[in-house]
Amino acid sequence: MPPNASPSTVEPGxxxxxxxxxxxxxxHRPRTLRGVVVGGALRxxxxxxxxxxxxxxxxxxxxxxWALRGITLSAGPGDVIGIIGxxxxxxxxxxxxxxxxMKPDRxxxxxxxSIGTLLSFGAGxxxxxxxxxxxxxxxxxxxxxxxDIRERLQAITELADIGDFFDAPVSTYSSGMRAxxxxxxxxxVNPDVLLIxxxxxxxxxxxxxxxxxxxxQFRGEKKVIAIVTHSPLVVTEYCTRxxxxxxxxxxxxxxxxxxxxxxxAWSDARAQAAKAAPTAAAP
Amino acid sequence: xxxxxxxxELIDRRAVxxxxxxxxxxxxxxxxxxxxxxxxxDPLALMLVYYxxxxxxxxxxxxxxxxYILSGIITFQMFQGSVIGSSGILRGQARLIxxxxxxxxxxxxxxxxxxxxxxxxxxxxxxMVLIWLLYKQAHWVPGPGMPPIKHPLAFGWNALWLPAAAAxxxxxxxxxxxxxxxxxALFRDTPNILQFVFRMWFYLSxxxxxxDEKTVLRHRLFHLFYRVNPFTHLFRMVRNSLIYDRxxxxxxxxxxxxxxxxxxxxxxxxxxxxxxxxxxxx
Numbered sequence: 001m002p003p004n005a006s007p008s009t010v011e012p013g014x015x016x017x018x019x020x021x022x023x024x025x026x027x028h029r030p031r032t033l034r035g036v037v038v039g040g041a042l043r044x045x046x047x048x049x050x051x052x053x054x055x056x057x058x059x060x061x062x063x064x065x066w067a068l069r070g071i072t073l074s075a076g077p078g079d080v081i082g083i084i085g086x087x088x089x090x091x092x093x094x095x096x097x098x099x100x101x102m103k104p105d106r107x108x109x110x111x112x113x114s115i116g117t118l119l120s121f122g123a124g125x126x127x128x129x130x131x132x133x134x135x136x137x138x139x140x141x142x143x144x145x146x147x148d149i150r151e152r153l154q155a156i157t158e159l160a161d162i163g164d165f166f167d168a169p170v171s172t173y174s175s176g177m178r179a180x181x182x183x184x185x186x187x188x189v190n191p192d193v194l195l196i197x198x199x200x201x202x203x204x205x206x207x208x209x210x211x212x213x214x215x216x217q218f219r220g221e222k223k224v225i226a227i228v229t230h231s232p233l234v235v236t237e238y239c240t241r242x243x244x245x246x247x248x249x250x251x252x253x254x255x256x257x258x259x260x261x262x263x264x265a266w267s268d269a270r271a272q273a274a275k276a277a278p279t280a281a282a283p
Numbered sequence: 284x285x286x287x288x289x290x291x292e293l294i295d296r297r298a299v300x301x302x303x304x305x306x307x308x309x310x311x312x313x314x315x316x317x318x319x320x321x322x323x324x325d326p327l328a329l330m331l332v333y334y335x336x337x338x339x340x341x342x343x344x345x346x347x348x349x350x351y352i353l354s355g356i357i358t359f360q361m362f363q364g365s366v367i368g369s370s371g372i373l374r375g376q377a378r379l380i381x382x383x384x385x386x387x388x389x390x391x392x393x394x395x396x397x398x399x400x401x402x403x404x405x406x407x408x409x410x411m412v413l414i415w416l417l418y419k420q421a422h423w424v425p426g427p428g429m430p431p432i433k434h435p436l437a438f439g440w441n442a443l444w445l446p447a448a449a450a451x452x453x454x455x456x457x458x459x460x461x462x463x464x465x466x467x468a469l470f471r472d473t474p475n476i477l478q479f480v481f482r483m484w485f486y487l488s489x490x491x492x493x494x495d496e497k498t499v500l501r502h503r504l505f506h507l508f509y510r511v512n513p514f515t516h517l518f519r520m521v522r523n524s525l526i527y528d529r530x531x532x533x534x535x536x537x538x539x540x541x542x543x544x545x546x547x548x549x550x551x552x553x554x555x556x557x558x559x560x561x562x563x564x565x
Contacts, residue, residue, distance in 0.1 A: 023563055033470035100384040103559040117383050124379035128310040140302040141385045 012113035012192030012224045013076040014098050020106035021068040021093060067093040068104070069248040075241075077222035080215065082235035082256060084228075084263050085245035086270075091228040094245065095119060095195045098226065113192025113224070116142060118183055125178060127171035131162060134170055135185055142189045152188045159210060160184035180207055187214050194218060197228045212238065232260040286555040293386045303393030307368075308400065322404035323411075326357055330412060337491075346416040346423060347436045350526040353409055355490040355518045361402035362456045362514075363481050368394040369460035370467030370477055377565040387561070388554055391464040395457040402449065406525070413438060413526060437528035444524035444531055451536075451543045452517055458546030461554040468561045488514040513542045 067090045075081055083091050096102045097109050099117045124141075125134045135156055139149040157166055160181040165173060173181070186194070215238050218225055229235060235242050235256045242259035244252040252259050293300075330353045337352065338344065369391035373380065376390060413436070420436050467473040487508055509515055516535035523529040 031470055032472040033466060033476055034472055036470065096381070101381060102562055115384065119382045124376075124382040126306055126310065126379075129306055133306070133309065137302045137306055138383075140298045141379070141383055143296070145298065 010112045011077050012222070013074065013079070014109070014111040014193060014224065015074040016071050016097065016104075016107065016109050018107035019068050019071040019097060019104040019109055020066060021097060021102060021104050022064045022066045025063045025065045067248055068097065070107070071097075071248075071250060072107075073243070073250065073253070075224050075226070077224065078219060079241055080219050080225045080227070080239045082227050082229060082239035082242040082259075083245060084230070084232070084235060084242065084260065085251075086267070089245040090248040091245050092119065092197055093248075095197055095226060095228055098193070099195050111193055114143065114189070116186045116189045116191025116194045118186040119195065119197040125170045125182070128169060130169055131160075131166040131173070131181055135181070138182075138185050139189065142186070142191075144189055156181075156184045156188050159187065159214075161207070176204070176207075183211060191223070193224045193226075195226050198230070232264055235260050286552045289386065289388065289555040289558070290551065293388050293392070296386055296389065299385055300389045300393050300396070303389055304396045304400075307393055307397040319404075322401065323408045325401075326405035326408040327412070329356065329360075330408070345425070345432045346419040347432060347434055347526065350409075350413055350416050350436055351434075351522065352491060353412060354522050354526055355488065355514075357402060357405040357409060358452060358518055358521050359485055359488060359490065359514065360405070361398050361452060362459070363485075364401065365391075365395040365398040365456040365460045366463050367474070367477055367481070368398065369464040370473050373464055373468035373561060373565065380562060380565060387558055388461065388551065391460040391554070392457065395453060395460050398456070399449065399453050402452070406445065406449075409525070434527055436526055438526070439528035441524045441528045441530055444520070447536075448517065448520040448524060448531070451520070451539050454547050455513055455517070455539070455543035458543065458548070458550035461547075461550030465554055465557045465561060469557070469564060484512075484514075488512055489518055513539050 071090075071094065083094060085091050093102065095117070096119070097104055098111060099115055099119070100109070100111065101117075101119075124138065125131075126137065129137065132153075135153065136146065136149055140146070144152075160166075160177075160183070162173070162177045162181060165177060170178060170181075186196075215225060219238075219240070227234065227239065239256045242252075242254065242256040243250055244259050244263050252262055330349075333352055333356060334349055337348075372390045372394055373387065380387060417436055417438065420432065423432065425432075463473065463477065487505065489509065516532075516539045519535055520531045520539070523531055
């Protein structure tokens, strides 16, 4: 492993304290500048003419949607947390809050140590630039100095295993290659807190093996890892702790075995119900 | 308060800005062997277009007329390129923004710096044109009914004021770019509106009002805009230093500096205030 990017004196970890986060869901057209200017003028006019009878609907047709509802959680050195839950349970949003990408609307989120993120298969790469140029760009974004990146270039290419494509534009990469390069860069930043969204499953068996080794090594170095996954296998194999998110709330927090079996049972029950529903309606 | 924290972070992470500038210039293939040549050819080609169009419309004109127009055009282009580029940058980099945390203000900042870099090359191109125009001026014989040269072209020590003019232009452009980076991310019709605004602004700025600028603008409203428009003064600054060899005027410079700084402070404050709303909407 490369030398530490930022030799931290603090124990790595993160704390979420009653975190709430909402999105505004728009069922109608996207918001326009013209709409705001003209619509705003019209609304004030209307309000002057008729006392605005509240329709119970928020203006503009915006509906707030709470993606996270009162998440309280703390993680410390050596924790590998597997996060599972149905689609739309708030798993990715949870990682984005820990990564400081989104600010909670209520509550606080604090992180100790440097953060590395791998949230979307290396989708942040600039497709027009080569893999090498992207490594420098991403390295800088993740907080590495040019010299540090140059030092680690060899190790990055080795783990990513993309051969001559390293000097080709990223637009020519397969999704697996892109994910591998993204994983490799994120890992070689050597963060104290590593956040992963569904990426370990990308790539072939060989890459998964290598990625697993890296995770084991991070755990040994007392770093903190949070992985969002749909695979119970990943949770039981790599994680020291598991969290089941449901509709933005923590439904269960415990050992990987316990949480995955509960979650699997719940999912199976839902699948059964979904299967039963149409047949029940048929006769 | 939080705008100050954001500013400190932006300065701490200036390496990110550098990488974005490099990426922005690189994706236009400008670091290639012919790239630097293109830097000169681009503005020269643009000037050629205006030269052809205006000599067709107006016939033969004194040599300083071309220098007058071209200096205005490249100045406005720096501003327009920076703001329009910034208005799409947050949407364009949405995936990166959702993937890692970094100071988002570095994106419009990088666009403005890249356009400043273009502007400096355009100044070199204009310098080349200027040599030719100075030669033409030395051999100028006014045609029948054509006024004598009113403001003779001159190149001299006052060209040293150019960096100051460029700094003010950059400051103003950067502030505007922050505002429209936010607007572009939040509102889908921003490019359409900007296109209209910039066309209007372009023609209302003393770009073509060669001669007595004030009599060209007959309407009182235009006259008012003429006086408050920062480009009236920015153009004058650029022209005075580069093509007329005159020092900048004090009141114009103070006014532009105040407007530019005010725009920058407001723009950055707005950007930092809207940042988290923008991230959620992308």
